[in-house]
Amino acid sequence: MVMWDQQIETMPAQDLRKLQYRLLKTQVYRLYSFSPFYHERMKQANVHPDDITSLADVKKLPFMYKADLRDNYPDRLFTASRDDLVRYHVSSGTTGKPTVVGYTKNDLDNWTTSLARGLVSCGLGRGDVIQVSYGYGLFTGGLGLHYGAERIGATVLPTSVGNTERQIELMQDLHATAICCTPSYLLHMGEVAEKMGVSIKNDTDLAIGVLGAEPWTDLMRFRIQEWLGIRAYDVYGTSELSGPMFTECTEQKGFHVWSDLALVEVLDKDTGEPIAQGERGELVITMLQKEALPMIRFRIGDVSILDDDPCPCGRTHPRIRRIQGRVDDMLIIRGINVFPSQVEHTLMSISEVGQHFQIVVDRQGALDDMLVRVEISQNAFSDKINDLMKIRAKVEHKLRNALNVGVNVELVEPGSLPRFEGKSKKVIDRRNL
């Protein structure tokens, strides 16, 4: 089995835990000393770095939440000086305030190393041509995989997203052997290719897909593998962790989470207590070596299962199963995070429609399809079909601008959408995830 760093990747589990303890302790001391935010959190939780005397003591530490990053926009949680930062990434936020992530040189190096190990574990290396069709720029996907692929000596084809026909031409002409993108974009590429008379399975050298940034199922994996003639691997991460971080190995049974970089806990999402091994729960992640934006016990919001069993690939680092859901109501539509609260904010600014809405997500062919059903207000109702069509187009336009993703709108009768007392269920997700 070829590995990027055999020594660390096959380190005995016990040694990994010792290493994790040492790194955790160092990180906690550092934060207690240099992060006013986390110092205060620890004081409130009545915990001192000296209280951490074993790896299990991590549970004494207070949590961090997505809201902490938002509330401390743009960089008040940073623990590196500005001069030490070498890059920013920015992800869109729920209600306008984005999340800013800063990176020191070491942060970029650890991120790249994590992906280098992952890409090699998918069977990639020198001689491969890796087409990176994630967006380049503020989004972490493009640049993250770009540097990971360069690190392992592969040739990078940095196509970014869009201009699908050209992507397919380049895939053929430059003999791409692997592609990194969202699974739904790859399916879309497959369809566009067929319209161009190109079979990705028969007419290209594509053999591997490293696909992520949105939830997808094994069923979809089989379809992609069968139809496009490739092996499809999932990749996991978020900008708070640095970006895409962990991939499946050739076993395709969950992401290896590199223990020297991250400590994963799986907790009951309501009580915050650890759950039994093999049970599904909320992932809580501590980044052990991050310098610019340390994340301690970060409640990432994803639900999955931790698998400590030895992997046949020989790597000793635990795996988390493919993501099985979210604890909050965030939706991922074609790789873009969408919160129902964003839809609500937008609709409130449009007088022609009421405040009630329902989101229906489906998968039409390869791509996610998002429908927003809204009630038309009494005073906006016009007898003319044209006026109603204009209202619908206006709502679609405003939602598209706010969410960065195309939306279909359906006008419905007032009072016809379900009303809820307390927690509402405004989303119907018909995708078979």
Add this chain to the structure above:
Amino acid sequence: MEIKNYIIRQISVFSENKPGRLAAIAKAFREEKINILAFSIAEADGFGVVRALVNQPDKAFKKLTSLGYNVAFTDVIAVKMKDEPGGLHEIAELLGEAEINMEYAYAYTGKDAAVLIIRVDLVEEAISRILSRGGSLLESKVFI
């Protein structure tokens, strides 16, 4: 001859395009003993507008609004036609000559004559043009 006498208040109701919606509206009329004199459905992708001329339009408006429907009054005019071959042609030609721009139209055969109901932009202008060319319009009191 008062032009306003020929302006007829049509009731328009927003409706989703799915089974049972028309029945729900018709049931409301029935419960209030409202008679429907003419009626049409316009449909777009996913929704439609039910348009009706009824007796007691105010009562109909109140009832439907109380049921939560989106309801609006729209001014239309009703042109009498001969209920025989060529009847529509005669009227259509008259409307053309009078340069009347129709938003939409629908027809029904009434007790005395066939009637073409039309929505136009400038209602009063249209009424005087039709009448001056010898056209014959139903008065709104027919629908009360």
